[in-house]
Amino acid sequence: MSTSDDTQLVLSANEVHLLRQLSVQLLGLLEEGTDAVVERLFPRVIRSDAEEDRDARLLIHQDLMRERLARLGEVLGVLDVDPGQPVDLVDDQPLLLMGVLNDLRLSLAVQSGLHSPAADREELDDDGRQMAALMDWLAWWQERILRLVDPDALRFYDEESDLSA
Amino acid sequence: MSSSAPTAAPVVDPDVTTGDETTTEGPWDVIVWDDPVNLMSYVVWVFRKIFGFTEPVARKLMLDVHRKGKALVASEPREQAELYVQQLHGHGLQATMERSR
Numbered sequence: 001m002s003t004s005d006d007t008q009l010v011l012s013a014n015e016v017h018l019l020r021q022l023s024v025q026l027l028g029l030l031e032e033g034t035d036a037v038v039e040r041l042f043p044r045v046i047r048s049d050a051e052e053d054r055d056a057r058l059l060i061h062q063d064l065m066r067e068r069l070a071r072l073g074e075v076l077g078v079l080d081v082d083p084g085q086p087v088d089l090v091d092d093q094p095l096l097l098m099g100v101l102n103d104l105r106l107s108l109a110v111q112s113g114l115h116s117p118a119a120d121r122e123e124l125d126d127d128g129r130q131m132a133a134l135m136d137w138l139a140w141w142q143e144r145i146l147r148l149v150d151p152d153a154l155r156f157y158d159e160e161s162d163l164s165a
Numbered sequence: 166m167s168s169s170a171p172t173a174a175p176v177v178d179p180d181v182t183t184g185d186e187t188t189t190e191g192p193w194d195v196i197v198w199d200d201p202v203n204l205m206s207y208v209v210w211v212f213r214k215i216f217g218f219t220e221p222v223a224r225k226l227m228l229d230v231h232r233k234g235k236a237l238v239a240s241e242p243r244e245q246a247e248l249y250v251q252q253l254h255g256h257g258l259q260a261t262m263e264r265s266r
Contacts, residue, residue, distance in 0.1 A: 045250055047261050056262075060251045067255055102207060102257045109202040117201050139204055146206055152220040153210035156227075 013083035020079050022104050022134070027072050029107065030065065037107045040115060041068070068103065075100045098145045101138045108135050166205050166231045191265060193246035195239040198259040199230050211256045212238065215249065240265050 011019070029035045042064065045056035075097050081087055089097065109115040112124060112131035121132055146153050197208075205227055212223035216238065229236035238260075239249050246262045253260035 041257065042254060043259050044261055045247075045254075046263065048263055056247065056250075060247055060254065064251055064255050098207075099256065102203070106202055106257050115200065115202055117199075119201065135202075142204060143206055146210055150210050150213060153213060153223075154206045155220060156209065156224045157206065 009087040009089065011079075011087055016079055016081065016083070016087070018134075019104075020076060022107075023072055023076050023079070023100060026100075026104060026107050027069070027076075030069060030072070037110045040106055040110050041103060071096050071099055072103075094145050094149055098142055098149075101142045101145075105135045105138045105142075108132075108138075166199060166201065166203050166208060166227070190243055192240045193243050193262045194237050194265050195241065195246050195249045195253070195260060195262050196235050197226075197230050197238050197253060198235045198261065199233075200259050203257060205231060207256075208258065211253070211258060215252045215256070 026037070029037045030041075032038075042057065042061045044053050045060055046053040074093070078087055078089065078093055078097065106115070108131040112128040112135075113119050114121070114124075114128070114132060114135065121129075124132060143154065208227045208230065209220065209223045212218050212226055213220065216223075218226070226236045226238055239246065241249065243262075250260045250262050
């Protein structure tokens with residue numbers, strides 16, 4: 001995958017296929033609505049009170065579910081190109097794609113167990129390693145888009161010498 | 166956040182403005198919690214996009230989340246706090262709200 005200019009992406013046929021496959025899978029999970037992935041994408045709103053949290057989540061997450069489904073639908077439409085053809089992104093589509101890429105990373109993290117702070121990549125099974133590699137690929141692409149829409153967001157990489165402190 | 170292990174400690178950011186004084190309920194704090202998946206650069210961008218923070222402020226808050234486990238990113242009347250949490254959840258961040266103390 002590469003960028004040819006600010007709004008045009010060049011993806012291989014395999015990359016388009018993979019992104020579409022992951023997006024369709026996420027769409028299914030969202031429509032089903034009961035998976036741990038859904039729990040991660042629609043987390044708690046109020047930690048201190050379960051009843052207040054339930055009410056707040058109902059209020060906040062109904063709209064958010066509609067937004068996520070619409071975003072996924074638009075990105076799937078954008079990715080509906082002939083093999084080898086560039087993917088043109090217009091208006092807010094780069095941001096929609098970045099949001100979907102992040103949702104896909106979160107989804108893969110839950111499915112592989114990497115969403116847990118205690119998770120260790122070295123202990124993943126083959127499926128988990130495959131998902132971790134996909135997460136890295138999606139992260140790389142997220143930062144390519146970030147570099148286009150807000151290069152300042154990556155500035156700290158050059159200035160922070162010790163991020164693990 | 167992605168790229169190193171999270172830590173945990175409370176944090177109060179002096180840069181964050183307080184909410185509307187006319188509300189009877191008082192302001193609610195919006196808190197973003199660390200997670201091992203979201204990219205640091207992405208979190209900086211989300212803070213800049215949603216709150217309009219300058220890059221240094223967004224970076225400081227992102228690093229607070231990363232190093233201390235959480236950061237207070239806004240203190241606002243309930244309706245605005247809910248909107249912020251909705252936007253943060255929409256971007257995949259783990260955000261909660263609680264009554265300001």
